[in-house]
Amino acid sequence: MEKKKKKSKLFYYMKNKWIFIILSVILLGIFFFFITLNNVHTETYNIERFTTTKETIRSPITIENEQETDRKRRETVQAVEDRYEISTEITEERIAYINEIFEAISKLEMESVKEDSDNKDIAPPLTNQEKVQQLKQLLSPEINQNINDWVFAELVEFPKEERSKANELLINSLQEVFEAGVRAENTQGATSTIKQSIKYSSLTPESKEALNKLAEFAVVENSFFDVEKTMNARKEAVSNVDPVTIRAGEVLVREGQVITNEIYEKLELAGLLDSKRNIIPMIGLGLLITLICSVIVYELQRINKHTHFDKSKIIATLLISVLVILFMKVVSLYSTQANSFFYVVPIATGALLIKQLIQERSAIIFSCLFAILGSIIFNNQIPGSLNIEAGIYFFFSQLAAIVFLMNVKDRLAILKAGVGITVINIITILLFLFLSFEKYAISDIFIQTSFGVISAFLSAVLTIGLLPFFETGLGILTDIKLLQLASPNQPLMKKLLTEAPGTYHHSVMVANLSETACEAIGANGLLARVGAYYHDLGKTLKPHYFIENQLAMSNPHDLITAKESAAIIIKHPYDGAAMLKRHRLPKEIIDIAEQHHGETLVKYFFYKELEKNKKAKEADFRYPGPKPQTREIAIISICDSVEAAVRSLKEPTEDKIEQIVTSIINDRMTDGQLDDSPLTLKELKVVQRTICTTLKGIFHSRIQYPMKEAK
Template sequence: MEKQLRKITELIGFRYFLMAVLILTGALQFSLMFGDVKGVTYDFKPLQLAPETIRSTKTIEDTVKTQQEREKAANAVTPVYQFSEDVAKQRAAIVTSLFDYVLEVKADIESRKEPLAKSDQVALLRKKLETIDFEQMPVTFTDTQLENLLIQSETDLTKSSTQLSKLVNEYLNKPIRTADLPTAQNEFEKKIRAQRGYPDKILGTVVLIGRASIIETETENKEQTKASVEQAKEAVEPTRILQGQIIVQEGQVIDNEAYRQLELLGMVSNKASMKPIAGLVILIFIQMIFMFILFERLETDERKKRNALLVTAIVYSLSIVLMKFIGIVADEFDVTIAFLFPTALATMLVRLLADDRAAVLVTVMTAASAGVMFQEGYSSVMQMEVTLYIIFGGFASLFFMRSVEKRSHILQAVGVISLVNMAFITFYLLMTQSSYGISELMFYFIAAITSALLSGALTMGLLPFFESAFGLLSTLRLIELSNPNHPLLKKLLMETPGTYHHSVMVANLAEAACEAIGADGLLARVGCYYHDLGKTKRPAFFIENQMSGVNPHDSMPPETSAEIIIAHTTDGADMLKRYKMPQEIIDIALQHHGTSLLKFFLFKAKEQGKVFDEATFRYPGPKPQTKEAAIISVADSVEAAVRSMKEPNAEKIHKLVRSIIDDRVQDNQFDECDISIKELKCIEQVLCETLNGIFHSRIEYPKAD
């Protein structure tokens, strides 16, 4: 599987591989979550009998009812009227002006030398009265009425004008609305007729003028009325169909109103809303975008990025599948069995097999998806208690499982997760303010513990499968490989005890140096245990295993000796592959000598007068690709060189370590890994300090007599 995945990524490139994995993951997630968001729909028509009691699955505003209530409130608003005090004076002034015009025309006629015919007099007065706006005084006089006005004396006209204008002024000082106008005019006519002093011939004309003078004194303020209407509408609370509200009882007729509400809720098959589906697509898109950014920017080699991506995608998908299964059986229970979901499973697996950032992301993604999948029929968007439950449980495992060197550490984390789960369950039960029986309380707290136990058990159970399938190297796997009872380590100890001791010493040096620069010290230690495994093929050809003092290389051509020594890297890698060891360990076995030169045998060949290509005496490589491999290559050479040194002291060790590192740098052995000069200086210091501790001067005890 590892080879197939490598071929695929090499063929299409990591970015396209990443996109393909995310598309497949998103499609799987959508197919599993689709049924949880599409909602409940019914296929029926109005006036049918309801097959069951139908309740609203969400809270939604009934816009039709809301509009009806607002219109009702608007119609109930009393118009705002405004009284005008100036109307009385204005109307009285118009009455006075009308009589003044009559007096002016009468004076004009009387001042003429030649008398005018009555028809001309009437025409002259009518023309004069036309200057009064008809809208202000909507009255039309007959010729007889005008003629009667002209024949009245100046005194009678003046008296009539004064009396009528005063009456108009007094009467219009009270509120009169449009609807009350006919009654007011009739009442005013009675007042005119009740007064004395109007000549009989013009009484009808005075009544006509008086009635025309009465208009509205209190008119509607449309702006204020409109504001009152809007205020009344805004005061009406929206009418809502509430979650769980019964729309129609089982066996009842689904009338038009109930059918309209079901359509509004999207519970009728042909009216089902696509909004939740679109919302689900957006949620999945956001999740996949975050995963894309995370793995696109992950700073590690392509193989590790690919494996981390696949692990995260598979673990997340398995979590969705598990949620789906729990959701299917949830309807059979009266309690929220979603609390049985292993809150920290995805977090712990991704934390152990990928990295912390991916674990945080998958925790949030799992929680969000669980909130949607576990939502009950009458919850809103998400089941928030389940979402928070998974977030707290997952984060508890992140905070309390920082260093996993034993499987017992997972069990310790499970204990902490149990406490966090139970604390959240307590919060949930208290916040619901409901009464729970003993059996329900026991279920919820047992569910909290079961969730934590399942998280730990499934993590330990699934971990080996992921490690085997993707060739992953977790901390727990490294701890297992460091066990001296491992078949390869037992083989190394039994067949090459000198090499075994050398490997342990190199492991101590490499681990200390790695930890000093922030590299993986545990990986370096375990890699050192196996880095010289190839020496078990020809133990006697390596000086640390030559107990008899006989060195077979003394009687061999230098090129043959070099071939045997060089072969231990590839031999070791082949043996590790046969035992299906992690690729990181195999790489260390191949890279711990890089392409360095076997100077001893090259010089020996030259002394014998033989001419060889220098490549004959170089290791095949590759050069160290990681900091751990680079450090092991230095530690391996340093340990062997110091062990062969006579009377080592701090100064000699320091010079030796520096010369070995400088030689590797000048030989370009570190060109393919991201180790810096500053880190090499730090490694040099740590190696010297560790070697001084190992090869310190010892007290010479006196010999016994």
């Protein structure tokens, strides 16, 4: 029945802690949402066309102006000239006709000269009309049909040199015109071009007139519209048109400027006139915050499941998260794309605090989450964008803090970690500078790296300043606090040493055993050591009633009853816890003092009472508990009994040590004293082996030196 009550209490406790974690993280998520809302939520304006704006408005997003892009493409297509295919066949044909005319005249002239030489006295010379008739017999029908006889009459009258010059001039002019392409609509223009060449030549007016008629005959359309080439040219021109884009941060309208239709369309396109569009980014932000909070809940619950994780640590985690986000938000108010002020944020403060107050794994996880939120906070309030550079910088800075914070013996270790953070910050800033294509000066390098140095310095200083607040204000135990409590100069340690020296020596031995055993299974060895120092502090109230302090004196228990003796023995854990509470020591140390005997039986005085009173109740000789709740307390309880038992042996051999350790652990398990602790059977075996090894090293056999015989 009693076990059922304890289980129900434990279930109620775990349920309450789970609810506390959920509610706390929900509040943290709401804080994250509202602190980053203006980074995704754009302000909308109630503006009418042709009014004057009262402020300068910038685009919150990068978006393509499709309407303007289409207009630009249309203009580009219209600017593309039609493509024509020049027919070389027509060009060659028309030039061939001209060559044919002049060659025919030359041939006719040669035949006429030959006949004259052969028949000087027989026939009279041919008339001009007869020459024309003979010439027409030599020419193609196309030529005869399109050229008048008087043109031929003029041509045959050309002197040979004049005719050769005219032929060359006309052919060259035709080639130039045809190579340029003669379309249907510019046939007359091409003809006029040739006539201009003829006009300014040195030919006679009659020759020029004849050549003009030949030009009119020769010039025809030789350039025809090519649909395929034209379409390809238009497609190529369209593909070369860059989209018209409104860039994030671009000024759409300046203060005092009139809202034209074009400006109004840009404002509408950027979503600055439609408040409904802001809902979608808010939904996206809500989903991101939900994912982040889910990770936080999982991590807190995992820690709560595997270690002693009280509400103060949950509160500390939430406060650190709020603090880090506030640091980033405040700096973001003064940060722009040009100044890169995010390098100054003391982001490593959160990682340093969480590693010391919680654990290293949690510090890494929260570092990732802070880096993600930082990339949103420093997006220059451009919805839909993330400042990846800021996110990477924050991640490496925090990771450096976790890696370099090792072997925390005093607060100077935090400053040493700050040096490592400085190096990583500078390296990260330099890689951003060197990877960019922008030009940078030596002054830029100096200014931005100095931001990284300031960030590391502030992180270390803030951590040192805030750590006592969490240690004292929330009662959270850190390694630095434990090391301070372990100092022999602590008042309670001095009290134990001076008033109960035997108990002090016993506590030191238990501390050595407990620390070694805890470290072997991954528990907090430093906590076990310091807790063991104070676990028997209650014995200082009546030190002589405990055997380790009875040196050369009679045992006071011989003068009182077994029940009274048991009452004095049973009271010391709770006296010690009360003293620790008065001196405001951490709860973990108080729990060790209060729980290290659990509900064990004070066997010696119980059996002594049984000898006199057979009706003696076992409950009167048991510690009221509670049983050990953590691995560290369970190990201290075992080491406490083991050390006392082994110390009582006259000749502690290895076999006897192993038997005692095994017997005590089995007795604790059988009596149910380890039921409430998270120790597993596998861990108990490791603890048993470690304790035996340590004790064998302490009580190793020594050389027996010979004694000098008395004469």
